[in-house]
Amino acid sequence: MIRIRHDILMGARIKQIRMGLGINQADFGALFGVSQEAVSTWEHGGYPDLRILLKIARRGTATVEWLVTGKKTKKSEKRVPTEKRPLKMGGQLFQNTKKYKPFPLLYDQVSNGPPKRITKDVVEEYLWLPPILQRKSIFLVRQKDNSMDPLLRKEDVVALSERSEETHMPKEFLAAAWLPEDGITVRWFSSNKSQWILRSENASYPSIFIDKKTKFRFFRVVWWWGIQDFK
Numbered sequence: 001m002i003r004i005r006h007d008i009l010m011g012a013r014i015k016q017i018r019m020g021l022g023i024n025q026a027d028f029g030a031l032f033g034v035s036q037e038a039v040s041t042w043e044h045g046g047y048p049d050l051r052i053l054l055k056i057a058r059r060g061t062a063t064v065e066w067l068v069t070g071k072k073t074k075k076s077e078k079r080v081p082t083e084k085r086p087l088k089m090g091g092q093l094f095q096n097t098k099k100y101k102p103f104p105l106l107y108d109q110v111s112n113g114p115p116k117r118i119t120k121d122v123v124e125e126y127l128w129l130p131p132i133l134q135r136k137s138i139f140l141v142r143q144k145d146n147s148m149d150p151l152l153r154k155e156d157v158v159a160l161s162e163r164s165e166e167t168h169m170p171k172e173f174l175a176a177a178w179l180p181e182d183g184i185t186v187r188w189f190s191s192n193k194s195q196w197i198l199r200s201e202n203a204s205y206p207s208i209f210i211d212k213k214t215k216f217r218f219f220r221v222v223w224w225w226g227i228q229d230f231k
Contacts, residue, residue, distance in 0.1 A: 011043040013067050017060030018043075031059065058108050058124065102126035104139050105157065111141040112183035115217050129159065133223055137162045141184050143224070147205040148186055156226050158186060160219035172199070177210070178217040186221060 018028045018039070025043075026036040032052050042048050048056065057064045065071055104123040110116065118139055127140055143156045152158065160176050172190040177198065179185055187198035187208065198208035210216065 009070060010047075010068055011045050013062075013070065014039075014048075014056060015043045017056060017062065020060065032056070061107050061109060061124075099131045100128040101131075101134055102128050103134075103159070106139060106141050108142055108144070112144050114180045114183070115178040127157065133159060135161050135222070138222060143186060144183065145205070147200040147202050149202045151201045152186060152224055153226065156224050158224040159222040160184070161222050163218045163220040174221045176219040176221060178219070179208075179210075180216075182208075184219075 018025070021028065024036075025039040029036050029039040032048075032055055034052070038046075038048075047053075053064055053067060057067055060067075103126060104118065104120075105125050105127050106118070106122055107124045110122040116122065129138070138159055138161045140157050140159050143152045143154055143158055146154050158176070163175060172188050174186070175189045176184050176186045177189075177196075185198065185208065187200055190197045190199065191212070194212055196210040196212060198210065200207065
């Protein structure tokens with residue numbers, strides 16, 4: 001009986017997230033590639049797949065712990081990177097993981113929205129990077145779509161740092177722009193006399209053209225990771 005009650009309460013919290021987004025069960029399910037019937041099952045006590053549960057938590061700027069147990073994480077505990085999750089490079093961890101340091105991963109709602117200041121309130125969690133990648137300005141986001149597939153896939157984690165003006169830039173380079181309507185957008189960057197050209201790797205996504213007079217936040221892609229790189 002306790003297990004059934006526990007499931008029903010989790011379903012209520014999933015419904016709370018859906019209602020907070022202002023969408024019906026069919027549209028909510030579409031966010032995770034499932035049917036309206038699956039969402040209805042969750043809301044009435046069924047368990048989502050763990051991977052989907054993680055995505056639901058991200059959509060609701062919540063934690064999996066809250067979804068499953070209803071316990072709210074204290075703000076101080078939520079923001080301090082207590083769990084060390086070192087990221088691999090080239091499929092390998094550096095031998096001395098003591099030199100890894102934590103860097104912020106932004107909530108999807110933040111990185112997919114208009115530019116804003118990066119503070120503790122917009123951080124979902126901290127991920128630990130090896131010394132070779134450690135720079136003061138680095139933060140991490142999830143790739144929001146398949147526009148850079150197969151180079152970058154949706155949900156891959158990308159490390160970005162503020163890009164300074166450089167005298168000699170390659171003809172085309174991998175970077176990201178934080179755009180008012182499209183959020184953080186990773187593309188191949190090139191330019192002509194009057195425009196920045198943001199080209200996708202996936203030809204089914206159109207290029208984006210930005211007038212050089214337009215001000216926007218501009219970031220260098222430092223590294224990226226697929227699911228297999230998480231320890």
